[in-house]
Amino acid sequence: MTTGAHTPSQPVRPQRSRLRTFLPLGVAAWLVLEIWLLTLVAGAASGFVVFLILLAGVVLGSVIIKRAGRRAFRSLQETVRQQQGGAPPAARPNSEGNGLMMLGGLLVMIPGLLTDAAGLLLLLPPVQKAVSRYAERTFERRLRAADPGTLGDAFRQARMHRPDGKVVPGEVIREEERADRDQDPRPPLTR
Incomplete structure (x- = not known):
């Protein structure tokens, strides 16, 4: 007989959301x-x-x-x-x-x-505008409530850093890397 904490034989299932409960009934x-x-x-x-x-x-x-x-x-x-x-x-x-x-x-x-x-x-255009505004507000609210590390957080970070959505192709060259390359002319694969 072992001593220690009792582990449950059945894993605890997460609680179902209200949407998953009532959608089939609806x-x-x-x-x-x-x-x-x-x-x-x-x-x-x-x-x-x-x-x-x-x-x-x-x-x-x-x-x-x-x-x-x-x-x-x-x-x-x-x-x-x-x-x-x-x-x-x-x-x-x-x-x-x-x-x-x-x-x-x-x-x-x-x-x-x-x-x-x-x-x-x-x-109808007035209904389209109302539905569009409601959907936008709901999306923004859920985006703000997103936990760090989720997809919503990634969208928020992308919008903070790139508000215009433009991507500029290029390469970042740091000054210390340039100084190291100037001192050692050999390529990194032949070291």
Whole structure:
């Protein structure tokens, strides 16, 4: 018999986050609600009308995504053209809202009346601005709360040291290294 501290036979599992606990329940409730709404519409009109609504959602969503993608690509081309020409950053085109427009198109494409409503709401500019501001504030708050050594800390350090995001290629030559090289002309591999 050994003396000492008793080690547990089962490792202690970390507590599940609230998101991981309630997300499956939320998805299940959303699916049940979507199916219930579609059966209500089918009962009021017909199954063919529901099929046409779902088909129209897929077509409209693909058109929205295609339009947002083209807009984003045009914005990227214009930005590259202006950077090559040396245009000031204030003259760059406004490309905000393309990601949210694509998300709205994706929500419209997903079968269901609630997702269609949420997707159509995301296409409205005031809603896009509000969602964008909320997402930015949430991202900044989480970045500030990040522990040292995490990915959020790396983003913060990169933003502190390179606020403009420019990378200048080059080589750092310290004065003491230059003095050592001048005294010993042999390459380091032949020592």
